[in-house]
Amino acid sequence: MVACGEDQHSFPGLDGESLVRVPARPGKAEMDLLLRKHDRVVVAGTDADLAAVLVRLLRTDRVTGVSVGFVPTERDSAVAARWGLPAGTDKALKLALDGTATEVPLVRDDTGGVLAGRATLHDLRGEAYCDEHQAFAGPAAAVEVSSDAAGLVARVTRGKLVKRTAEFHGRAFQLGCVPTTSLVSDGLAQPRELTKRTWYRHTEDLRLVTGFIR
Structure with missing residues (x-):
């Protein structure tokens, strides 16, 4: 799992090998190797953090090769509201780790975002x-x-x-x-x-x- 930003949430049951802490809105240096090595990634952070990870999926041509789980750390997450993610970190983490990925539209813009x-x-x-x-x-x-x-x-x-x-x-x-x-x-x-x-x-x-x- 990739935990983004300075807000150091605890994630019981995840050890140092399965939990990687990165800066807010991680970029190439933090994400590209991880995305090439794994076929599933769980992102804990803000909607903007998730968007940054999705940019790296695009840049590494791994959109269809990696399943993505999301643990929102903001109560007003638009991603959580849109895709029915549960309230509370524990429930969201369980779904992100154990849930089945489905295909949903990926929206990008003409600036590369x-x-x-x-x-x-x-x-x-x-x-x-x-x-x-x-x-x-x-x-x-x-x-x-x-x-x-x-x-x-x-x-x-x-x-x-x-x-x-x-x-x-x-x-x-x-x-x-x-x-x-x-x-x-x-x-x-x-x-x-x-x-x-x-x-x-x-x-x-x-x-x-x-x-x-x-």
Whole structure:
């Protein structure tokens, strides 16, 4: 198991050989050898930590070769909510270690990143499409992108006094907008100004241990 970050959770029953502690959002130096050696990895950390590990799966071409379990260390984990992971570290750890992996969509973006849980933006002006369908043109109070069974779902909220939210499901969501720094991806604010971003379903699905009975 890979435990990410400075928050040193204890994991009873795991010894020094099966428990590896790495920095938050681990990169090539911490992950690539592990991912090449093992066909199953359990990640304990934040949604952003999981996203960093999934980036390394992509870079090492191991998306279909490694099953992934996740033990969220944040109560508001969007990954846990989306994939039915149990509350509490002990229950989540048991599922991550013993559960069966199933194929779920892997959502990436056009900057080389991976979206593990949820991306949000607010107070936008621009235009966006989900596949061939226009999601909005003009102002939008908020946009939220996350994965779903079809690939991804985008929720667009419009209006100031009376807010209306529409959902769009598809394989890709393309956004063009006036410059904004409002993007928060997997809980991390992205300070770099952006004028466009695309999220899309990867050609290979992720093998993820979920809390759903299939």
